[in-house]
Structures are given as structure tokens and as C-alpha cells.
Amino acid sequence: MLTVNQTKNTLLDGASIEEEPYITLQESEDFFESLDKPAKEPRQLAPRNTFIRAGVLTTVRGSAYMEYGNTKVLAIVAPPKELIRASARRMNMGVLNCYVNFAAFGTGDLDSVPERERHLSSMLTKALEPVVCRTEFLNFQLDIRVLILDDDGCLLSTAINCCGVALVECGISTYDLITASTACIYRDHVFLNPSAKIEELLWKHRSNSGTDSTTSPSSAQEHGLIITASMDTFEQIAQCQQCGYLSPDTYVKLLDYTLDMNKSLRELVKGVLTKRVKEQHELDLREKAETALEDQRLEEIIEKLKKQGLEEFIQSNIREDPYVKRQ
Amino acid sequence: MSEQQDEPVVCLPGERLCRSEDSIVLGIGTYEQNGYVYASKSGIVNIEDSGDKCQVVSVHKPGFHLTIPATGDVVTARVLVTTPKFAKCAIFCVRNVLLESSYRGLLRKEDVRETEKDRVDIYKSFRPGDVILARVINQLEQTFLLTTAENELGVVIAYASDYRKTRVPMVPVGWSEMQCPQTTIKEPRKVAKVLPESSINALK
Numbered sequence: 449m450l451t452v453n454q455t456k457n458t459l460l461d462g463a464s465i466e467e468e469p470y471i472t473l474q475e476s477e478d479f480f481e482s483l484d485k486p487a488k489e490p491r492q493l494a495p496r497n498t499f500i501r502a503g504v505l506t507t508v509r510g511s512a513y514m515e516y517g518n519t520k521v522l523a524i525v526a527p528p529k530e531l532i533r534a535s536a537r538r539m540n541m542g543v544l545n546c547y548v549n550f551a552a553f554g555t556g557d558l559d560s561v562p563e564r565e566r567h568l569s570s571m572l573t574k575a576l577e578p579v580v581c582r583t584e585f586l587n588f589q590l591d592i593r594v595l596i597l598d599d600d601g602c603l604l605s606t607a608i609n610c611c612g613v614a615l616v617e618c619g620i621s622t623y624d625l626i627t628a629s630t631a632c633i634y635r636d637h638v639f640l641n642p643s644a645k646i647e648e649l650l651w652k653h654r655s656n657s658g659t660d661s662t663t664s665p666s667s668a669q670e671h672g673l674i675i676t677a678s679m680d681t682f683e684q685i686a687q688c689q690q691c692g693y694l695s696p697d698t699y700v701k702l703l704d705y706t707l708d709m710n711k712s713l714r715e716l717v718k719g720v721l722t723k724r725v726k727e728q729h730e731l732d733l734r735e736k737a738e739t740a741l742e743d744q745r746l747e748e749i750i751e752k753l754k755k756q757g758l759e760e761f762i763q764s765n766i767r768e769d770p771y772v773k774r775q
Numbered sequence: 776m777s778e779q780q781d782e783p784v785v786c787l788p789g790e791r792l793c794r795s796e797d798s799i800v801l802g803i804g805t806y807e808q809n810g811y812v813y814a815s816k817s818g819i820v821n822i823e824d825s826g827d828k829c830q831v832v833s834v835h836k837p838g839f840h841l842t843i844p845a846t847g848d849v850v851t852a853r854v855l856v857t858t859p860k861f862a863k864c865a866i867f868c869v870r871n872v873l874l875e876s877s878y879r880g881l882l883r884k885e886d887v888r889e890t891e892k893d894r895v896d897i898y899k900s901f902r903p904g905d906v907i908l909a910r911v912i913n914q915l916e917q918t919f920l921l922t923t924a925e926n927e928l929g930v931v932i933a934y935a936s937d938y939r940k941t942r943v944p945m946v947p948v949g950w951s952e953m954q955c956p957q958t959t960i961k962e963p964r965k966v967a968k969v970l971p972e973s974s975i976n977a978l979k
Contacts (some may be wrong), residue, residue, distance in 0.1 A: 463942045509875075524807055527875055527876065528843065529876060530878065530917050531877060531917055536884070538881065552801040581806065581815055584843075585843060586914060587914065588843070588917075591971060613958055616787070616788055616816070616817045617817075619816060619836050621806075621815040622815060622816075623787075623788065623789060623806065623808075623813070623815060624788055624789030625787060625788055625789050679789065680789075681789035681790075681791070681813070682789075682808070721787050721817050722785050722787065722817075724817070725785050725787075725817050725819070725836075726785060727787075728837035729783060729819060729837040731837070732837040746828065
């Protein structure tokens with residue numbers, strides 16, 4: 449995954465070094481053959497191996513880290529701030545701003561990074577807007593930052609999952625828990641949680657079929673990607689992004705797959721958050737017990753002093769108050 | 776309500792808590808939808824009996840919780856700029872919670888005092904740099920409207936105008952004046968009658 453493509457350097461007179469400037473159809477064909485293909489119909493709708501942890505950073509209030517297979521994402525939610533842009537003032541709801549950034553080592557293709565960052569940011573904002581109670585921070589903006597540490601497909605859905613956890617961790621009111629997942633179809637093979645290579649193949653396929661004559665057999669084939677974010681309490685879909693060419697039947701099929709996966713992810717997120725709440729509750733209790741102990745200790749000291757003669761103690765330790773003396 | 780009192784009930788956003796009835800008041804961290812009360816935060820469910828046979832359902836989030844000044848809250852603010860009509864402040868503390876970033880507050884001339892509102896002069900009440908106690912009236916776009924029209928609200932900490940020489944906070948000598956203990960300069964201020972915490976608790 450960590451191949452670095454040299455970007456075009458103007459100092460080098462336009463000379464650029466690229467490992468694979470073009471991939472021919474034949475090559476991608478070969479690559480596809482080398483993949484271990486899933487069955488035509490996926491038998492089990494399981495998400496990838498997932499690791500989620502809320503509150504990974506101590507310096508920020510709401511943070512979450514998520515590993516979804518090899519995709520690694522870190523999300524940070526800061527408390528609401530005053531609006532910076534004056535144009536958004538007219539809104540009668542809080543404003544949500546998402547910023548997605550790739551870590552320098554997080555992706556191979558550096559050329560397309562700014563574009564992808566912008567695209568992911570806007571998509572993430574749209575997905576999270578329905579879930580946050582935006583009426584609670586009127587005329588304020590909520591900044592959500594996402595850092596992508598490693599990219600192995602399912603970026604948007606992982607980012608949405610991670611942000612959902614971070615929001616709850618920060619204590620921002622949300623209507624529901626949000627979970628998202630990705631599914632794609634390519635040459636009649638349904639890939640759940642496609643890896644970066646498959647996603648790349650899809651893009652290549654799309655750009656090729658655009659330039660090739662329409663009679664080529666591959667363009668007539670179904671190929672496409674669906675990302676669905678859902679909130680299950682009210683059976684709502686927060687966002688559904690689709691690209692490629694899909695027949696309605698396939699669309700519904702893929703949608704059902706993603707929704708099913710969302711449900712199992714939701715259970716996972718629930719478990720993580722419940723554990724977190726219990727953990728923090730215990731910490732709170734311990735803190736309370738400690739302060740109570742401290743109070744008790746001080747009380748005892750005061751009691752002791754009273755017995756020894758408080759007056760004496762004060763007279764010997766505290767300077768006389770000039771105002772009192774005057775009276 | 777068949778909630779156990781000893782075992783804390785953990786809930787997550789979107790979890791249904793109970794049916795919404797007339798006797799149930801929505802507390803912090805909850806919202807109502809389709810006749811049911813749902814949680815909007817993760818935390819521990821709290822059901823408290825309040826008067827009038829009402830029950831307040833709220834969700835308490837352990838650890839950090841977000842504070843935004845709400846109407847009616849007493850806030851601590853620092854005066855930044857004074858003009859003849861209003862004083863701009865930076866709110867840095869809500870009730871007893873210190874904020875991470877300050878919010879803008881606006882104190883209008885009419886809200887400085889309860890009586891003789893028309894004879895209030897901002898420059899005789901506040902100076903930039905003073906620390907004041909104020910109550911939030913409402914939210915005007917991005918700034919919070921504040922009021923000090925109560926005996927307990929007003930300037931708490933203030934330095935004399937030439938404070939660079941002394942660095943000693945002034946001492947209140949009456950409800951509208953403060954005096955520097957070193958230079959004995961008297962300056963007009965809208966002084967707060969600061970009550971010790973014990974007496975406030977006793978009042979409740």
C-alpha cells in the first residue's frame with residue numbers, strides 16, 4: 449500500500465518518475481484474476497476485523513480511533529466554537545464542519561490527495577448532519593477533524609463510524625448512533641468492504657469504459673459502489689452514496705447488505721460505548737470517594753483544632769485584621 | 776418506573792427510555808419522538824422526583840460534559856471593551872464550570888442596574904479588565920446578552936486605573952464604589968454583593 453509516486457517537479461523540467469504511469473486493460477484483467485474472488489452471493493455479512501476505542505487522546509475532549517481491517521482512522525471533535533464565517537449566521541441551526549486529512553504516509557497517490565480530502569470532507573458533513581442535534585448549539589459551529597493514517601478502502605464509512613463514536617464521547621447530543629458500511633459489485637462479484645485495490649480497479653474500470661467504445665463488453669456489466677450510513681432506532685438512512693452503473697435490483701441487494709452490516713457494526717459500537725461509560729462512571733465514583741475522604745480529613749483537623757482551642761491557634765497564626773481592630 | 780435504584784442504568788444515544796407522559800419532564804440529554812423519550816447522550820439514566828408529582832428523566836454523562844451558557848445561568852466574564860451603550864465581555868466560566876474557550880457576551884446599558892435604568896453610565900459601572908458576575912438573558916446570534924440587574928451580580932474583581940503601579944485588587948466600599956487599599960483612590964463600579972457559598976446553600 450505504501451508506494452510513493454513522485455509528483456511532477458517543476459525544477460526537473462517536467463520530468464517525473466512514476467512507477468506505473470499507465471495500466472492497460474490487460475494488466476488490470478490479470479490483477480483481477482489474481483484476486484481471490486468471493487462467491488457471487490456473499491454468505492455472511494460480517495464487517496472486517498474492527499478495533500474501536502473512544503477517548504484515545506487526553507488533550508482533546510472527544511476523540512476516537514478506529515481500525516477497520518487495515519484502514520486506520522482517528523477522529524477528533526472539539527467543543528462548539530463561535531461561527532467564523534458570517535455568511536452562515538442566518539442559519540437557525542448549528543453548523544457542522546468536517547475536515548478530513550490524509551497523513552503524509554497514509555496514501556500512495558499524493559496527486560489526488562487534496563481532491564479526495566475535499567470530497568470526503570463534504571460527504572462526511574452530509575452524513576453527520578442528520579445525526580447531531582444541531583438545535584442545541586445554535587449559532588455555533590462544531591469542528592470535526594479526521595486523520596486518515598492508513599487507507600485500505602472503505603474510507604468514508606470508517607470515517608463516519610469513527611466520528612459517530614467521537615461525537616458521543618465528546619458529549620454532543622445525537623439523535624442516534626450512526627454506522628456506515630461499503631459494498632461494491634464488479635463483474636458480478638459482490639465485494640463487501642472492498643479493499644483499496646478493488647476500489648482502484650473500479651475507478652480504472654469506470655475511466656476506461658468512458659473512453660472506450662460503448663460496445664466493449666465490460667461497460668455493459670454492472671459495476672458500482674454503495675456507501676450507506678444508517679441510524680437504526682428509527683430505521684433512517686443518514687446518507688447513501690452510490691456511483692457506477694447498477695440495475696435497481698442490484699442496488700436494492702447491495703443496500704440490504706450494507707444495512708445488515710451496519711446493524712452488526714452498531715452492536716459493536718454499542719458495546720464499546722457502554723464499556724466506556726461504565727469505565728468513566730467508575731472513575732467518577734472513585735474521584736468522588738477521594739474528595740469525600742479529603743473532606744473528612746479536613747473536618748477532623750478542624751475538630752481537633754477546636755478542641756485544642758481554636759482561638760489560641762488563630763491568635764498565634766493569623767495577623768490581626770485592621771478593620772476589626774478599629775471597631 | 777421499574778428502574779433499579781442501586782444498579783446504574785447505562786444508556787446510549789437513540790435508546791428508548793420510557794413513554795412520554797404528562798407527568799414526565801425531559802431533562803438533560805433526552806429528547807422526545809413519537810410519544811417516547813429517547814436518550815441523546817451516553818451516560819447513566821437518572822430519574823428524579825420533583826414536586827407536583829412530576830418525574831425528571833435525565834441522562835448524566837460521566838467524565839467531561841459540554842457546557843454552553845444557557846438562559847438563566849450565572850456566568851463569570853471579563854470586560855473587554857466599554858462603549859457608552861454597552862460593554863463587551865468574554866465569558867470564561869459558566870456556573871462553576873471553567874470553559875475551554877471563551878464565549879462573547881454583551882452587557883447593555885439598560886441591563887446594568889435594576890433601578891434608575893436611564894441614569895446608568897457604563898463608564899461608571901465597568902472598566903475593561905474587570906471580572907464580573909452576570910446572568911444570561913438570551914442568545915443574540917453569536918453573543919450572549921448578559922444582565923447584572925441583581926444585588927449579587929456585578930463587579931467582583933477590579934483594579935484601579937493605574938493598577939500597573941500597585942497590582943492590588945480594589946476593595947468594595949459600598950454598592951457603587953471601590954477603593955484601592957494602597958493608593959486609596961476611589962472608583963465607581965457596579966459592585967456585586969458576593970455571598971459566601973454556605974449562605975447561598977442555606978437559602979435553598
